[in-house]
Amino acid sequence: MPPGRTSSSLRRGTAHTGRASAYPASVSAVNDLSRVPQDFRAALxxxxxxxxxxxIELTEIPAxxxxxxxAVAVRAEVRRPAGLPAGPALVADPAAALAPTGPAGSAGAEDELATGRFVLLHDPAEPPAWGGAFRVVTWARAAVEREIGCDDMAGEIVWTWLLEALERHRAGYSREGGTASRVLAEGFGVLGDQVEGAxxxxxxxxxPDGPDVEPHLAAWADTVCTFAGLPPYPPGVTVLHPRR
Incomplete structure (x- = not known):
């Protein structure tokens, strides 16, 4: 086990992966493993x-x-440690396909330092755009100080975090792509005293190079923790301090 890691493992949810309803011969859950390709069973x-x-807490969710x-999907949550002052809730993004469906101000949102989704897709037909039978699709979000959100380098920094994490975990990959965005929050009216943030x-x-996606999930989980500003940090990593 790599240094600094724990024995925490993926917690299963009540709903698991299944063959998407848009495709023929649908399978409602992975409990019927006889109808799931061997490569996908290995990936699971x-x-x-x-x-x-x-x-960080990882939990299987409906894909x-x-x-x-x-497909199989995992939710990640990093909560505010005890004693750390709470800040404003995360800014809602209704256009986020992988984002939580609840409002940003829902119960518990103010305790989240970072949240995200990790989805592993499998298509035995190997779509040309993928260049393989598997594709990892991820989304992560963290609340940070407004000064950090205004930094033009913030997007490049978080993208570099992901690539460095994949390299550290020796997760072979290709055809990588991504977008980084910053959302600034400013309160008005009855919310005028809300702390500004981003x-x-x-x-x-x-x-991924193949069905061995364990290092890919571990690398992504590390990236989400870095988003949240959790120590310890690998040498040379720039920290984005969570909004307080």
Whole structure:
């Protein structure tokens, strides 16, 4: 086990992966493994063996039903440690396909330092755009100080975090792509005394070299923790301090 990691493992949810309803011969859940391709079964086993650092919680959630014949999805949450003052809730982004459906001001949102989604897609037909039978699609968001959100380098920094994490975990990949965005929050009226802040988001996708996706999930989990400003940090990593 790499230094600084814990024995925490992926927590299963009540709904699991399945063949998307947009495709024929649908499978409602992975409980029917006899109808799931061997490569995807292997990928599921690798995901559920993943180990990740302390401070983040990963849980299986229902996967998108329109992106590929087979898919599995994981939610990540990094909560505010006890004693750290709470800041404003995350800014809502209704256009985020992988983002939570609840409003930003819902219960518990003020305790979130970072949140995200990790989706593994599988299509035995190997779509040309993927360059393989698997594709990882991710989204992550963190609340940061407004000064950080206004920094023109913020997007490049978070993109670099992901690539460096993949390299550290020796997660082979290709055809990587992503977009980073910054959302500034400013209160008015009855919310005028709300602390100004910003959200930084990263949407990224890449093609893993094969079904061994355990290092890919671990690398992404590390990236989300870095988003949240959790120590310890690998040498040379720039920290975005969470909004307080």
């Amino acid at each position: 086993a690798h995901l559920r063996r993943a180990r990740y650092r302390d401070g 998108p039903a329109h992106l590929a014949p087979y 959200d930084v988001e990263l949407r990224a996708s890449w093609t």
